Amino acid sequence: MLKQLLLALKRLLRALGPVLVGCIFLGAVYLLYREISKYSLADIRxxxxxxxxxxxxxxxLLAIINYIILIGYDWLALKGIHKTLPVSRVSLVSFVGQAVSYNFGALLGGSTVRFRFYSSWGFSPMDIVRLVLMLAITFWVGALGLVGAIFMIAPPEIPPELGMHMPLDIRPLGAILFLIAISYLIVCKFIHKPIHIFGKEFAFPPFKIAVAQAVVAGADLVAAGACLYVLLPPDAHVSFLQFLPTYLMAMVAVVLTHVPGGAGVLEVVILHLTTASPQAVFAALLCFRVIYYLLPLLLAAVIFAIYEVRQQAIQESGVLHDAGRWMRAFAPTIMASAVFGIGAILCFYVVLPVSPERLAQIREWIPLGIVEFASMATGVAGVMLLFLTRGIQHRQRAAFRLAIAMLCIGIIGPLLHSLSWFVALMSLIVLLSVLSIRRKCCRPSSLWKLHLTPSWLFAIVSVLVCSAGLGLLIYHMDPSDPVLWTSSDYAADAARLFRTFAAEALLLICIAVGYMRTAPIRKRWNAVRRFGRRNKQ
Incomplete structure (x- = not known):
């Protein structure tokens, strides 16, 4: 009876997990919208x-140092479970795993990437579970210890809106958090026998490794916080010691909520807890997202693309090592993540208005009709790339070909729309990376038969909701206004974006109809109807 109850509770938690994450995400987006709507786009620019x-x-440079420090997470976890790997493999799995995890979170493959890597190297599922547990412990020991120490040594100022809900003196809270971290070190020092949890055996790491865990995690959080801090303007009048607790609490909130990439959560926490000007902090966060999240993901895709090209040359010569086989097996997953990232960038890019300097150049060089069409084509390409990522991950030929076409639009569209060479360059990098796996994407199955998981759908909806919310924030559009449908001018950014949203909505309707016609969805719907009839009877 107890076992059945636990299984039912496990199924319930698994079903409610995505719903809870979605509610947290929507709440964070609403709070972020309410905070940023007080300022104009000119202030943020x-x-x-x-x-x-x-x-x-x-x-x-700080981001590079931080990603080097992150290698210590996997290295110490391997030491803790008494496994060894070459430094090159540890560095690879750490960089790729963190790049995917930071952008998409545990819901969309951060842990899956590590599982595939380590399982291909001969690790058992239990070894991987213990390793992932060690990674989590490393983060929490470092985070709790560092936050507790800062709260005791230099307690931050509590914002007035939070003062009524929190004690004015947070030193006791810091002492409690610090003692929790110290307790882990004490346990590792004096308890050497394994313990049993839910029928599984876990052993504490040696004391030296436990101390190294706290040091590595602390250095990781300090370096990441510094990466964001240096982007703040000099007139922010916030010292690093004052800013660090804010960043630490934001990262803890991101980890607890499991929102992919911490979208909205990171921004809301930092905006509410920092004393600097909100528009300056938001601008720094945008730049931080590109440096710390997006560029490593693109670099991971480029690394796999280069390796894929080299392995194809080796295969043609008749020699392919085991390392080449497992490396190539992960290429579609990494490329799918990169395609999703560039699709999200295109969706957000079409929302932003064109700067006056570039607008003057566009008036001279590009006809208005081409600018209008480029805006809609870029938005549609971004939405299509979001949906095609699952097909690329499953190596579908149709998804690969469509993704290549959409990436080409992602190169040409931004150039014709606003002369944005940076977005075009990122699309080109992803295009060249995806082309390297063309031989792997050979499955002839239909796109409509592809199963979209709830977490993947949640990520797609998150991007679309955020991009639409950003458009409403910037332009305050009213769909009933006829000007949005009829206005056509180089400076009519709001009308152009509204028509782009209409094209994206039409595409979403077509995709939904296509999926509703597929057999798997019909079977599920018929099963729901049969279940309802049985209950009525």
Missing amino acids: MSLAQISTGSIILSV
């Missing part, structure tokens, strides 16, 4: 312009 080139370069 001015804050972005105030970020110096030196600050961006320093942030990139």
